[in-house]
Amino acid sequence: MSASTESRIGRIELIDLTRGLALVAMAIYHFTWDLEFFGYLQAGITGQGPLKWFARSIASSFLILVGISLILAHHRGIRWRAYLRRITVVAVAAAAITVATYFFTPDTYVFFGILHHIAVASLLALIFLQWPAGALVAIAALWFIIGGQYEPPAFSDPALLWAGLSPVLPRSNDYVPLFPWFGMVLLGMALAKASLRSGVVETLAQRSTREIPGARGLRFIGRHSLITYLVHQPVLIAIVFVFSLVFPAPEVSPETQFMESCARSCSEQSGAEYCTAFCSCAVETLSADGLFESVYKGEITQESDPRVAAVSQQCSFEAGANGN
Template sequence: MRRPSVASSAGAGRLLSLDVARGVALLGMVIFHLCYDLALAGLIPRDVPTREGWRLFAKLVAGSFLFLSGVSLWLAHGRGIRWPVFVRRIGVLALAAAAISATTYAMAPDRFVYFGILHAIAVSNLLALAFLRLPALLTLLVAGGVWALPRLVALPALDHPALHWIGLSTWHRPSMDFEPLFPWAAATLAGLACTRLATAAGLWPRLREREKPAANLLHPLGWPGRHSLAIYLIHQPVLVAVTQAIARLT
């Protein structure tokens, strides 16, 4: 029997639920950045974003983005890499990541973003290509190893700042946003593996059927998720401008 393609497994068109999930992750990111900007403006105590609850919230949001990038990678390329689409997406992510690095370096060179969430998504997706043809359970096992390794290993040989992005050094330079390859690539690999298992179980056609009655609601709710990169790049300058303006008025 011919194996089903990703298109037939996922159903025609976009998965509205995936767009909504991206939108929820995006909302979480905006909430955390608003907290950070309020603290930066002196409108709330400066230590609030570094408190344990907020730090955990930020990690969950970052992990959600990386997991969903693994989901999208399998749905788009699981039965064959569409190289023009993949290269274009990675290129856009790389340019956006470089813009974030340059902008934050100009603002705060001692804490600039040298390997943030966009960098992590781009590099993790490149790494995950090697797992598209490997068994899902093996990919999950590797994901567990990627997550655990930084807790077990710290290599002085990787202490040069140019290598901090790997995540296995004994220290790393401060950054506003830091998601190194180890352990964060684990989330992308886990998303890839879980989506592959869901495809084998025939989840996507059933999900498409469940979406149909609520399509008129899910489609507008998924709008932020369909424009997540643009919103990511725009929202923080807006939040900074608004919070700083409020701080000056008060």
């Protein structure tokens, strides 16, 4: 693509629209999280099954778009003033999220969420800015492999949890560590590189999305993605909170919530009969051993506490024996 063409690109409507769609999807997911938090949905439902994969697909789309935008904005040379202004704003917003969630949900506060990742990824991406698309894809593949296979115990240190290599998953309402997620940014960079080389970017820059229903609104929030991200969740929480004052969620015992969450998680790998037996055994044994409350609150897990691991093994054996 020629320099004269590049100077005419400006904003690509389809990218703004796609980013807007991702923000809408994110708001839908966060609304379900709010409903769960206030007791209107079963405990743990947003962290398992379809909603878990929905959340991951949203995070993936954002990070791919980050990679695309970095290349389109800086592939002919880093525009330092715009780059530094943007990364500073994102870093400050990430810090604000950490502070707010630390006071709102201290046990699961956000210490390295999507904004933290974008800030760090924007710095790390500078290393790969001039790499060809094929090399970026190869590095992304390696990044995913390391993130999925390499879990040295040393990375369980709280100071290193941002890396994503800990064998024990930390408790956080939004956790998007460097491994494997930076691989998505690299894929976005590779896609943008290939699109520039093939002329796809030039074609998209000339294409209007105005005939698409709702495109104007989606493009608007896509152009103002950071403020939309920061504002939408407090607004949604406020709405659900006010609703809960008028129509409170039904009271559900911790044991029932644990059973429902356990059964949902178990059913992804085993049959209903086995899961019912396993989860019932887990509740009874954990309660008898005085561990239930700590497990329910997420203070200990089978990965972090050998007593919980022993209960899991015992109940797995008993459920299997009963199934036979």
